[in-house]
Every structure is written in structure tokens, then in C-alpha cells.
Amino acid sequence: SMLARFAWRRFASSCKKHPLPSMASGRLDTPHFKALLQTELLELESLFRSNGYDFRLVGGVVRDLLLGWKPKDVDISTNCTPERMMELLDRHKIRYIPTGLKHGTITVHMGRTDFEVTTLRVDKETDGRHAVVEFTGDWRLDALRRDLTINAMSLTTDGTLYDYFDGQKHLAEKRIVFVGDARQRITEDYLRILRYFRFYGRIVPDAARHESSTLEVIRELAPGLGKVSVERVWTELAKILTGNHAPRLAQLMYQLGVAESIGLPANGNSEELQRVWSSMKEGGYSLEPVSLLVALVHSVQEVSETVAAWKLSNREAKLGLFVAQHRAQAYIMDTPLKAYQDLLVDGYPLSLVAEVLLYCGREQLCRELQAWTVPRMPVNGHHLIEAGVPPGRSVGRQLNALLSRWKESYYTLNKQELLDIARKTLHDS
Numbered sequence: 001s002m003l004a005r006f007a008w009r010r011f012a013s014s015c016k017k018h019p020l021p022s023m024a025s026g027r028l029d030t031p032h033f034k035a036l037l038q039t040e041l042l043e044l045e046s047l048f049r050s051n052g053y054d055f056r057l058v059g060g061v062v063r064d065l066l067l068g069w070k071p072k073d074v075d076i077s078t079n080c081t082p083e084r085m086m087e088l089l090d091r092h093k094i095r096y097i098p099t100g101l102k103h104g105t106i107t108v109h110m111g112r113t114d115f116e117v118t119t120l121r122v123d124k125e126t127d128g129r130h131a132v133v134e135f136t137g138d139w140r141l142d143a144l145r146r147d148l149t150i151n152a153m154s155l156t157t158d159g160t161l162y163d164y165f166d167g168q169k170h171l172a173e174k175r176i177v178f179v180g181d182a183r184q185r186i187t188e189d190y191l192r193i194l195r196y197f198r199f200y201g202r203i204v205p206d207a208a209r210h211e212s213s214t215l216e217v218i219r220e221l222a223p224g225l226g227k228v229s230v231e232r233v234w235t236e237l238a239k240i241l242t243g244n245h246a247p248r249l250a251q252l253m254y255q256l257g258v259a260e261s262i263g264l265p266a267n268g269n270s271e272e273l274q275r276v277w278s279s280m281k282e283g284g285y286s287l288e289p290v291s292l293l294v295a296l297v298h299s300v301q302e303v304s305e306t307v308a309a310w311k312l313s314n315r316e317a318k319l320g321l322f323v324a325q326h327r328a329q330a331y332i333m334d335t336p337l338k339a340y341q342d343l344l345v346d347g348y349p350l351s352l353v354a355e356v357l358l359y360c361g362r363e364q365l366c367r368e369l370q371a372w373t374v375p376r377m378p379v380n381g382h383h384l385i386e387a388g389v390p391p392g393r394s395v396g397r398q399l400n401a402l403l404s405r406w407k408e409s410y411y412t413l414n415k416q417e418l419l420d421i422a423r424k425t426l427h428d429s
Contacts, residue, residue, distance in 0.1 A: 027160055028065060036065075040111045042157060044094075044108060047092060047094075048088070055078050057075070057076060057156075057157075058153075059075045060072070062153045062155045065155070067171065078120070082119055082135075095108070095109040102133070103133055104121050129191075131188065139164075143162075143164045145188070147178065147192045149165040150171045150176070150177075153167040153168065165180070174203055176199050176200045176203060178214070182217045186217065186218070187221065190225045193218050194240065197249050198243065202244070207248040224261075226261050226262075234311075237289075238289035242286065247278070250296065264306075268297070272296070273292065275361070283363045285363055287355065290317075291323050293306070295359075303321055304321060306320075307320050307321065326343070337369060340365070345374060357369060377418075378414055379419060383419060384398055384422055387426075389422060398425065
């Protein structure tokens with residue numbers, strides 16, 4: 001009929017606009033998928049199948065393969081229970097770690113690859129953070145408890161795609177859609193609000209194509225993020241800040257009350273984030289997530305409170321504070337590197353000082369600093385005592401004074417000249 005022809009034409013033209021990797025035979029067939037089949041995956045599969053169990057790739061690996069990307073992690077689901085799985089693996093002397101037994105997850109080591117194998121499950125009780133699970137044999141029920149349609153697909157090793165909620169279509173249309181009812185998915189685990197923003201950044205090319213109905217649900221449920229542990233929040237936020245559209249997504253998170261619920265400062269400095277993030281993207285270098293977080297925060301004091309409240313690692317906390325303390329360093333035309341060279345001479349590690357330069361968008365200076373050999377001050381305490389400075393505190397005071405003079409000379413004063421200054425100071429006092 002004419003209607004059917006029209007519908008087909010519309011469908012065909014929509015496919016042209018959003019091509020996904022080859023499924024010409026109705027089966028996935030891409031170089032990355034073939035490479036995955038070269039690993040020990042098929043060996044593991046035959047173990048499960050020969051014992052009568054299903055075996056499919058699930059979640060992120062399927063999404064990435066459909067996008068033509070190389071998958072980072074390989075997650076597998078099966079209708080085999082964890083106990084039976086461990087028996088099978090023990091019997092075949094295959095190494096594994098029972099990483100998440102109460103959620104039905106076991107990490108299997110084969111050759112050089114780790115596979116996460118999880119029993120199909122449904123969430124029986126959720127409190128917005130944790131779920132109590134029950135194992136099932138139903139693939140659709142397992143897909144229904146996942147967060148987004150693009151993460152809810154599964155794939156067998158012959159390339160057959162199982163897609164119960166239009167994930168492939170949404171991927172082609174570059175849309176981020178919750179599985180089933182958004183309100184229900186979010187109340188099962190409020191972290192899914194942040195996962196929405198993270199995957200939006202990864203998948204959607206345009207910064208402002210959110211669906212208003214989704215944003216309304218997020219606005220309504222944002223306060224629930226207060227229940228989620230700060231560690232889980234930071235893991236997601238770190239990926240949002242370093243991903244695409246970060247400044248726009250951060251603004252939106254402020255508008256929807258998400259920022260406030262996760263403990264971002266009330267009046268986040270979105271202009272500073274825009275500046276730092278844009279120069280990073282244009283320069284093609286990367287900054288640590290904590291440096292982008294610091295861009296949103298106005299004062300060193302606030303940075304110090306934020307890194308403590310979010311339980312950031314010592315390394316991240318140190319880096320964040322260092323960037324906050326030194327980001328306002330004045331730019332001195334004739335000797336733009338000097339202030340940063342002084343920091344290295346004072347013993348600060350290059351990784352911290354280089355991050356400040358990148359934060360300020362001074363990538364060329366950063367390269368010059370990385371190529372610079374830190375000079376050593378030619379005078380130490382022994383030399384001063386030999387020159388007649390009385391041992392004790394005065395040695396330390398003199399050394400500091402000489403260090404300042406040596407830095408002022410752009411590290412050119414030699415041992416003799418420095419000792420002459422010390423003797424003169426001693427004589428004058």
C-alpha cells in the first residue's frame with residue numbers, strides 16, 4: 001500500500017542520516033567485533049553453551065561495538081547461577097575472582113583478558129543506592145533493570161543483536177533515553193541522573209538536544225542524589241567534566257538542582273570552566289578531572305572544603321589545591337616561565353606545575369618547562385659553615401636568603417659569588 005511505501009521511505013531515509021556499523025546480514029560484523037572473537041571469548045562461551053547455558057555480551061561492550069568503537073571492558077551475562085559458574089570454572093581449572101557474588105558477578109581470567117560474567121537478575125528491592133537482586137532466566141527482565149536503552153542491548157558471538165527497548169534506534173538517532181519509565185529507573189539508583197549527563201556527552205553531538213520530559217523528571221528527582229556516596233558521585237562527575245559539552249552540561253546541572261544535590265559550590269564559576277575546558281579541547285591536551293572541578297570553585301578555601309567533602313584521593317586533593325593556589329600567577333612578558341621554574345627549584349614536582357600551566361592554557365610554556373633541566377643551587381650548609389657562618393639556625397636562614405638571591409639572578413650566581421654575599425652579610429652583621 002501507499003502508506004506502507006511512505007513509512008518504509010521515511011525509515012530508510014532516517015537510516016541514511018544515522019548510519020551505524022554494518023548489520024547488513026542482520027548480524028554485527030565489524031573489525032572490533034572480529035578482534036574480540038580472537039580473544040579467549042569463544043573458548044569461555046563453549047564452556048557455558050556445552051553445559052546448556054546462554055552466553056551473551058551485554059551493556060557497554062555492545063553499545064561501543066555498534067558505534068564502531070573498540071570496547072574497553074567485556075561484560076557477559078548468562079542464565080547460569082554464580083554457584084554453578086564457580087563449579088564449572090573450578091572443574092576446568094580456569095582462574096576467577098568472585099568480585100560481586102551477591103550481585104551474581106564473577107571476574108574470569110583467561111589468557112590476557114578479564115571477562116566479567118554476571119547471572120541474569122532482577123532488582124527486588126532498591127533504596128536509590130543499593131539493590132537486592134534475584135536471579136532470573138529472562139533476558140528481557142534483565143535488560144529492563146538497566147539504566148539507558150543504549151546500555152540495555154545484548155549480543156551473541158555470531159553477531160545477533162537482542163534489543164528489547166530500541167537501543168539501536170536511539171543510538172542511531174543520538175538520543176539518551178531511560179529504559180521504560182525514567183522516574184522508576186532513577187528512583188532505583190539516583191546516580192543514573194549523572195550517568196544520563198555522562199552518556200549525553202559521549203553520544204550526542206549537539207550540546208542542546210535534551211528532551212524536556214527527561215529533564216523535568218531529573219529536576220524533580222535531583223534531591224535524591226544526596227543519598228548516593230560521594231565516591232560514586234565523583235567517579236561519574238569526573239567523566240562528565242572531561243567529556244564533550246562539559247561546560248553546557250554543568251550549567252544545566254546547576255539549573256536543574258543537580259549541582260546543589262551533589263555538593264558543588266552554590267555559585268559555580270561556569271565562565272572559568274568554559275575558558276579552561278575550551279582551551280583544553282582546542283589545544284588537544286587533557287587536564288585531570290580535579291583541575292576542571294577547581295575551575296568551578298572560586299577560592300582556595302572552597303577547593304579545600306570540596307576535596308575533603310568528596311573524599312578525593314590524596315593525589316587529587318594535592319593537585320586540586322596546588323592548581324587553586326597558583327592559577328592566578330601573573331603573566332610576566334619577559335620571563336613568563338620564571339615563576340614556574342622557581343616552583344620546580346623549590347622542589348614541587350613537575351606534574352603539579354605543568355598542570356597549572358595547562359589549566360592557564362599555556363601549552364607551549366608547559367612544553368618548554370618539561371624540557372628544562374632544574375639547576376641545583378651551588379651552595380649548601382657545609383659550604384656556609386666552612387665560610388664562617390656559625391652552625392645552627394643561622395645556616396638555614398642564610399641558605400634561604402641566598403636561595404632568593406640565586407633565583408633573582410635567574411640561577412646565574414655561582415658558588416664563589418654566593419659565598420662572597422654570605423661573607424659580606426656576616427661582616428655587616
